[in-house]
Amino acid sequence: MHLINTKVVQPAQEFAVRLEDRLYVDGYPLISELDAEEVIQDYLKKLQDEGFDVTREMVPKAPQNMYNPKKRKSKRKADTQEDQV
Template sequence: MNIKNNIVKPQKPLKANINDYLYSDGYPTISEADSEEAIMNFLAGIKKDTGVTVPRNMV
């Protein structure tokens, strides 16, 4: 068995798609009907996963 030494990288850096977090099958995953704590935890999770800060007013 041989060890491969070449590293394959994408030509363009990958970019997180925030819409994947905000919508599931076209429906919002979180809304103003949720508690403020749930909304803030959701936004913190997006930042942790993607490094992107989503403003509170986008919910």
């Protein structure tokens, strides 16, 4: 039973995922106060060399999007609690 007509369209460009894409936003690496001091200074120097007016106060205190996965309860612990009841 064929309810939906499908048409496969090939993308204009080959799709590729690169690890570097995750480390950069709009072509610039993510940086915060949690990074080493020399890394922060080097990053600010590169931005100033490119013509951007940046100061040390513009560096955020922490990364904007920190990945916090949900913590799961272990099955083993849940099973032992049921046995005790």
